[in-house]
Each structure stands twice: as structure tokens, then as C-alpha cells.
Amino acid sequence: xxxxxxxxxxxxxxxxxxxxxxxxxxxxxxxxxxxxxxxxxxxxxxxxxxxxxxxxxxxxxxxxxxxxxxxxxxxxxxxxxxxxxxxxxxxxxxxxxxxxxxxxxxxxxxxxxxxxxxxxxxxxxxxxxxxxxxxxxxxxxxxxxxxxxxxxxxxx
Numbered sequence: 077x078x079x080x081x082x083x084x085x086x087x088x089x090x091x092x093x094x095x096x097x098x099x100x101x102x103x104x105x106x107x108x109x110x111x112x113x114x115x116x117x118x119x120x121x122x123x124x125x126x127x128x129x130x131x132x133x134x135x136x137x138x139x140x141x142x143x144x145x146x147x148x149x150x151x152x153x154x155x156x157x158x159x160x161x162x163x164x165x166x167x168x169x170x171x172x173x174x175x176x177x178x179x180x181x182x183x184x185x186x187x188x189x190x191x192x193x194x195x196x197x198x199x200x201x202x203x204x205x206x207x208x209x210x211x212x213x214x215x216x217x218x219x220x221x222x223x224x225x226x227x228x229x230x231x232x
Contacts (some may be wrong), residue, residue: 090144097140100162101132104169112176119227135217138210145207146199154199161191172225178232182225189218
């Protein structure tokens with residue numbers, strides 16, 4: 077009899093994590109590239125603009141599932157790392173597009189890189205291998221984003 081509520085609570089908590097991650101995405105969406113960004117010298121490997129919302133939507137789903145898995149694992153250290161990276165992730169668009177601070181946003185990205193790589197390694201060591209694997213596409217995209225932001229810092 078208790079299995080059904082527990083299962084329902086698990087799925088409801090997943091929905092909560094999805095809503096949280098899409099709220100972070102929506103906050104970032106408040107700060108659009110605009111004319112300032114269009115005028116910047118960008119890296120030759122910059123993906124087309126359409127790639128960003130597609131990739132980030134998929135990544136936010138994976139980030140949400142990762143957070144949900146960490147929450148369910150009761151590993152408070154890993155869950156705190158996840159929360160910290162999500163806060164910094166949410167700040168990036170405001171720092172870069174909103175305030176037009178490429179250097180500060182680069183520092184933010186480097187911190188996110190370190191947090192997420194650390195999170196993936198610690199999750200793997202803690203036996204949460206599927207959680208760690210879910211972070212791999214995020215790490216790859218973060219490193220691409222870091223290279224793009226670095227290029228902008230030094231080419232403008």
C-alpha cells in the first residue's frame with residue numbers, strides 16, 4: 077500500500093526538479109543577446125543561434141534528472157554541489173547578456189566547469205554511475221561555452 081504513494085512522490089519530485097531547471101532556463105531567457113552580442117567578434121566554431129535553445133533544453137532535462145537522482149540518493153554533499161552549479165548556471169546569462177560582463181561571466185563558467193566536473197567524478201566514486209554519465213554532455217557543452225566566452229573576452 078505504501079509503494080504507490082512513494083512511487084507517486086518520486087515522480088512528483090522529478091516534476092519539481094524539471095520545473096526548477098526550466099525556471100532557471102526561463103530566468104536566463106530574460107537576457108537576450110541583442111545588438112551588443114551581434115557586434116562582438118565571435119569564435120569561428122560558434123554554433124548557429126538555433127543550436128543554443130535546442131541543446132540547453134535537452135541539457136536542462138538531464139540536469140533536472142541528475143538533481144532528482146542526487147536528491148533521492150540522500151548524498152547531501154553531491155546535492156549541494158548540484159545546487160551550487162545550478163545557481164551559477166542561472167547567473168551566467170544575466171552576467172553575460174544582461175550586464176555585458178564577458179570576463180565576469182567567464183569566471184562564472186569556469187566555476188561551473190569545476191563544480192560539474194567535480195560533481196561527476198564524486199558521483200561516479202559514490203556509485204552513482206548513471207548520474208555521473210548524465211553529466212557528460214553537460215560538461216562537454218560547458219567546455220564549448222567556456223571556449224566561446226574565452227574567445228569573446230580576448231577578441232573584443
